[in-house]
Amino acid sequence: MFDFCLHVLTLACLYGLMALALNLQAGYAGLLNFGHIAFVGVGAYAVGIGRLAGWPLPLSMLAGVACAMLLGVAVARLGRNLASDYWGIATLAVAEIVRIVVLNQSGMAGGAQGISALPGPLDALPETAQPLAFAVLGLFAVALAAWLSARLAASRFGRALRLLREQPALASCLGYDLGRLKRSATLASAAVAALAGSLLAGYTHFVSPDYLLAAQTFLVWSMLMIGGAGRVAGVLLGTVLVQGVYSFVPLARDLLGLGSETVGALRLGLIGAILLLCLLWRSAGLLPERLRTLP
Amino acid sequence: MLQFLFDTLSRSSDLALIALGLSLVYGLAKFPNIAHVQYAMLGAFASVVLQRAGTPLALALGMASLLAGSLAVLCNLWVFSRLRRQGPAIAMIGSLALAMILVAAALAGHGASPLAYRLPLSAPWVLGPLFVAPNQALAMGVTLAVLLACTWLLLGTRQGRAMRALACNPPLAAAAGLDAERIIHAVHFLGAALAGLGGALLALNTGAYVNLGNDLLLPIFAAAILGGLGNPLGAVFGGLLIALAETLVTNLNIGWLYGQPMAFVPAGYIGAASFVILLLALLLRPYGLFDREVRRV
Numbered sequence: 001m002f003d004f005c006l007h008v009l010t011l012a013c014l015y016g017l018m019a020l021a022l023n024l025q026a027g028y029a030g031l032l033n034f035g036h037i038a039f040v041g042v043g044a045y046a047v048g049i050g051r052l053a054g055w056p057l058p059l060s061m062l063a064g065v066a067c068a069m070l071l072g073v074a075v076a077r078l079g080r081n082l083a084s085d086y087w088g089i090a091t092l093a094v095a096e097i098v099r100i101v102v103l104n105q106s107g108m109a110g111g112a113q114g115i116s117a118l119p120g121p122l123d124a125l126p127e128t129a130q131p132l133a134f135a136v137l138g139l140f141a142v143a144l145a146a147w148l149s150a151r152l153a154a155s156r157f158g159r160a161l162r163l164l165r166e167q168p169a170l171a172s173c174l175g176y177d178l179g180r181l182k183r184s185a186t187l188a189s190a191a192v193a194a195l196a197g198s199l200l201a202g203y204t205h206f207v208s209p210d211y212l213l214a215a216q217t218f219l220v221w222s223m224l225m226i227g228g229a230g231r232v233a234g235v236l237l238g239t240v241l242v243q244g245v246y247s248f249v250p251l252a253r254d255l256l257g258l259g260s261e262t263v264g265a266l267r268l269g270l271i272g273a274i275l276l277l278c279l280l281w282r283s284a285g286l287l288p289e290r291l292r293t294l295p
Numbered sequence: 296m297l298q299f300l301f302d303t304l305s306r307s308s309d310l311a312l313i314a315l316g317l318s319l320v321y322g323l324a325k326f327p328n329i330a331h332v333q334y335a336m337l338g339a340f341a342s343v344v345l346q347r348a349g350t351p352l353a354l355a356l357g358m359a360s361l362l363a364g365s366l367a368v369l370c371n372l373w374v375f376s377r378l379r380r381q382g383p384a385i386a387m388i389g390s391l392a393l394a395m396i397l398v399a400a401a402l403a404g405h406g407a408s409p410l411a412y413r414l415p416l417s418a419p420w421v422l423g424p425l426f427v428a429p430n431q432a433l434a435m436g437v438t439l440a441v442l443l444a445c446t447w448l449l450l451g452t453r454q455g456r457a458m459r460a461l462a463c464n465p466p467l468a469a470a471a472g473l474d475a476e477r478i479i480h481a482v483h484f485l486g487a488a489l490a491g492l493g494g495a496l497l498a499l500n501t502g503a504y505v506n507l508g509n510d511l512l513l514p515i516f517a518a519a520i521l522g523g524l525g526n527p528l529g530a531v532f533g534g535l536l537i538a539l540a541e542t543l544v545t546n547l548n549i550g551w552l553y554g555q556p557m558a559f560v561p562a563g564y565i566g567a568a569s570f571v572i573l574l575l576a577l578l579l580r581p582y583g584l585f586d587r588e589v590r591r592v
Binding site for chain 1: 326327377378383384385389391392393394400403406407512513517520524553556563564567570571573574577578
């Protein structure tokens with residue numbers, strides 16, 4: 001049971017990193033990125049492809065971050081003259097293209113089988129200490145990311161991003177380059193998400209095209225919207241709630257004797273229902289963003 | 296060559312009704328409804344279940360379409376009419392939540408295995424060089440008839456004119472005495488009924504399965520965006536273009552690139568073709584192929 005709780009905690013930390021990364025784009029800058037998982041997948045696959053190429057782990061993680069940022073530039077370029085909902089669809093298409101490519105690249109990326117026996121960042125430690133150490137590493141990474149994004153939100157850059165979200169015309173009147181702001185937000189988000197992806201691949205020692213399913217993006221989105229987009233504490237609360245539902249529904253299976261298809265349906269339905277109820281009654285999330293108002 | 300054209304038409308008839316519905320609803324509600332493709336999935340299940348229970352096929356198709364339409368009206372009443380006031384982004388995420396719930400309902404109600412109509416097996420008709428499955432011909436015929444009916448409804452009747460007026464200029468339509476809420480309900484019903492019928496016809500070839508909606512999501516959006524979201528008849532041509540691309544990718548012999556007599560693009564990349572076209576369309580023609588009125592920038 002203790003091991004299971006550690007596992008849930010580690011996963012929650014990794015998803016928390018992804019949600020914080022998405023928050024940089026969607027929460028602060030109001031960009032509807034429905035292909036966020038592509039960045040995570042690039043990070044995860046970098047570890048896998050690096051293993052096949054015989055690279056050391058830190059180098060492949062760096063390469064993953066660099067590739068994800070390149071993808072971020074391309075995605076931001078795509079959004080230069082699209083309205084937000086159209087950009088959402090376009091990013092969804094980009095993520096799906098990435099998934100189809102790795103699914104069909106059986107030589108380089110393992111195809112549908114994925115790549116297994118990946119190196120993890122903590123392989124030097126003894127086997128028994130690893131779950132605990134990974135949980136600590138995850139907590140540390142999330143705390144660092146949360147601190148950084150809270151700092152970012154309070155900085156001039158964060159204020160510019162929120163202005164871009166609320167009043168784009170005013171932001172460009174004040175001399176901000178909107179395209180550049182969007183690009184920087186996407187780049188920062190891509191780097192953090194790719195890091196989360198390589199940690200996830202290192203933790204599970206495995207990567208497959210299933211890591212890139214659109215449903216994963218929607219999961220991260222529901223964390224963001226349930227907790228409260230634009231506020232770090234809200235995003236973390238949403239992550240804990242959604243990850244809790246996700247991990248503890250299988251426990252209910254053992255208690256109530258449900259089939260595995262019912263469990264999948266219950267997970268999906270519960271998260272959808274919580275998200276919908278939140279949108280209807282607390283559209284800013286459980287912990288809404290606090291905007292500073294001038295007297 | 297003839298077979299190639301026929302395959303393209305068959306695939307585009309799969310997409311046409313659902314894309315038409317999506318574009319119709321977008322024109323009035325002004326947000327991309329992700330749950331729309333799930334209406335097609337539910338329509339497919341409803342029709343297959345009814346047909347297997349002994350209802351005649353035509354009746355099952357009609358009832359599935361009505362069910363999908365009624366469901367969409369309820370969703371609009373309870374969810375979208377409230378979310379729309381908070382902007383398209385919130386409404387889009389709301390439709391995502393709804394899509395999750397609908398998929399979960401199908402998964403809980405039936406499970407992950409596909410379900411096919413109980414129809415007698417029939418040999419394909421051989422028309423010269425063409426092989427035509429009777430089911431395919433039936434789906435294409437019904438689609439064509441419904442498309443013609445929709446065109447007449449939109450362009451030739453008072454109701455259609457009211458819908459177009461409201462999509463074009465809501466304040467002016469309201470000033471002219473049109474009841475916006477009632478028309479929006481009617482359009483949601485019509486859009487989802489088309490999606491339900493489209494899904495039920497699609498199930499003639501593929502059977503009904505839980506991921507039917509998710510598999511359709513991007514091709515349908517690509518078709519609707521190519522035609523210009525909010526331009527219903529453009530969506531049909533968008534569907535034709537997507538179908539042409541998908542069929543071309545599967546049939547194109549690229550052996551000359553590798554110096555071999557026969558080489559084809561792997562079938563796994565078919566899906567990617569329509570997404571690449573979507574991205575190109577968004578980059579090069581962000582106003583859609585036909586519509587210059589819809590602003591996206």
